[in-house]
Amino acid sequence: MARAATAIRHTHKMQGGDRNRPVLLLEWYDRNRRLLPWRALPGEPVDPYRVWLSEIMLQQTTVKTVGPYFEKFLARWPDVAAMARASLDDILRMWAGLGYYSRARNLHACAVKVLRDHGGRFPDTEEDLRALPGIGPYTAAAIAAIAFNRRTMPVDGNIERVVSRLFAVDEPLPKAKPRIHTLAATLLGPSRSGRDGKSRAGDVKTRAGRDGKSRASDVKTRAGDIAQALMDLGAAICTPKKPSCVLCPLSDDCAARARGDQETFPRKTPKKAGELRRGAAFVVRRGSEVLVRTRPAKGLLGGMTEVPTSTWLAAQDDTAALKQAPCLESAPRWRRKAGAVTHVFTHFPLELAVYTAAVARRTAAPEGMRWVPIARLNDEALPNLMRKVIAHGLGDEMEIHALATRRKQQEGPPA
DNA sequence: AAGCCGTGGCC
DNA sequence: TGGCCAAGGCT
Numbered sequence: 001m002a003r004a005a006t007a008i009r010h011t012h013k014m015q016g017g018d019r020n021r022p023v024l025l026l027e028w029y030d031r032n033r034r035l036l037p038w039r040a041l042p043g044e045p046v047d048p049y050r051v052w053l054s055e056i057m058l059q060q061t062t063v064k065t066v067g068p069y070f071e072k073f074l075a076r077w078p079d080v081a082a083m084a085r086a087s088l089d090d091i092l093r094m095w096a097g098l099g100y101y102s103r104a105r106n107l108h109a110c111a112v113k114v115l116r117d118h119g120g121r122f123p124d125t126e127e128d129l130r131a132l133p134g135i136g137p138y139t140a141a142a143i144a145a146i147a148f149n150r151r152t153m154p155v156d157g158n159i160e161r162v163v164s165r166l167f168a169v170d171e172p173l174p175k176a177k178p179r180i181h182t183l184a185a186t187l188l189g190p191s192r193s194g195r196d197g198k199s200r201a202g203d204v205k206t207r208a209g210r211d212g213k214s215r216a217s218d219v220k221t222r223a224g225d226i227a228q229a230l231m232d233l234g235a236a237i238c239t240p241k242k243p244s245c246v247l248c249p250l251s252d253d254c255a256a257r258a259r260g261d262q263e264t265f266p267r268k269t270p271k272k273a274g275e276l277r278r279g280a281a282f283v284v285r286r287g288s289e290v291l292v293r294t295r296p297a298k299g300l301l302g303g304m305t306e307v308p309t310s311t312w313l314a315a316q317d318d319t320a321a322l323k324q325a326p327c328l329e330s331a332p333r334w335r336r337k338a339g340a341v342t343h344v345f346t347h348f349p350l351e352l353a354v355y356t357a358a359v360a361r362r363t364a365a366p367e368g369m370r371w372v373p374i375a376r377l378n379d380e381a382l383p384n385l386m387r388k389v390i391a392h393g394l395g396d397e398m399e400i401h402a403l404a405t406r407r408k409q410q411e412g413p414p415a
Numbered sequence: 416a417a418g419c420c421g422t423g424g425c426c
Numbered sequence: 427t428g429g430c431c432a433a434g435g436c437t
Contacts (some may be wrong), residue, residue: 416437417437418437419436419437420435420436424432425431426427426428
């Protein structure tokens with residue numbers, strides 16, 4: 001990692017070198033930082049609740065997708081105590097469509113724990129944060145750095161990419177994680193002796209100094225900004241494909257760029273694709289109502305609402321799936337809708353045949369199921385898969401149309 | 416420790 | 427169009 005820049009280390013314009021990277025990053029960040037709803041403006045106090053909420057939502061989820069959800073959650077639950085008082089079902093309904101629903105369960109559990117065990121204030125150390133549900137190594141470091149200016153480096157996918165290029169880490173992920181983390185931490189600059197990294201009392205909760213002025217030279221008290229600089233850099237410049245190296249503040253210092261193969265980083269070991277699973281979904285209408293049930297609390301789509309379905313198995317044929325239709329007193333005639341609903345989960349693709357039936361007005365819901373007015377489906381914790389299934393089953397009929405097209409119109413999450 | 420866990424956008 | 431990617435955590 002020693003580089004030729006040594007010769008100009010002490011000149012007034014240093015180009016590269018380990019010690020200079022944090023300053024270059026902060027200078028770039030002070031000019032190019034994104035304005036995000038959960039991000040404090042320079043000089044503004046940081047709200048750990050907002051940092052936490054955004055970090056949970058942003059786990060494996062894009063900034064664009066999170067935006068409207070974050071605003072809705074914040075408007076409804078302005079602080080941890082308010083969220084702790086909410087019901088899990090209310091949170092699941094607000095979360096519907098965001099995916100990875102265990103995050104919503106942990107969100108609620110975390111709020112309850114912060115209120116009960118920490119008096120409604122988030123702990124300000126990485127270790128204590130790590131003990132909270134839904135907060136792993138990354139999120140603990142992110143909150144500690146961004147909300148409390150702890151000198152620690154959260155390493156997300158963006159930073160893995162930036163760092164793997166900067167140092168040309170040839171070893172593939174995930175094996176390279178420890179090395180990348182070590183290298184990433186060097187971007188915080190040299191540590192001070194006798195401190196754990198928490199900055200002076202007056203600076204703890206503000207970005208870039210009390211006066212709101214950005215000081216790129218103030219490396220030691222801006223760990224959170226260095227981390228966010230790397231994330232913004234990864235999102236805007238050091239992108240997975242076609243990175244804009246000419247605009248990068250670290251380009252003169254980038255090992256991959258020097259080799260010309262920056263797009264090949266980070267290296268990754270390929271993972272095996274999941275096998276296609278098939279099944280059937282049953283859309284039963286009783287007048288203007290449909291039959292639904294709640295999925296088991298944990299596991300796939302845990303705690304979410306669904307229409308009854310067969311098991312989802314590899315190589316399951318339609319006949320086998322149809323035999324698992326819900327038992328209704330009036331023994332309806334099932335009609336198979338043309339086509340099918342396909343959905344891709346992280347670990348397997350799914351193809352669901354959709355059967356519809358109409359039953360008499362006072363038909364009872366089978367054990368564990370219930371009738372819901374179609375007009376009120378938006379109040380349910382309906383994952384997008386089930387929105388697709390219901391839209392397919394009901395076709396272009398009336399109210400459901402709004403349900404099916406809600407997302408396309410970018411109206412955001414259900415109210 | 417590797418598999419489980421959603422969804423939408425992009426090229 | 428399909429594979430990749432996105433501010434990962436849990437078991």
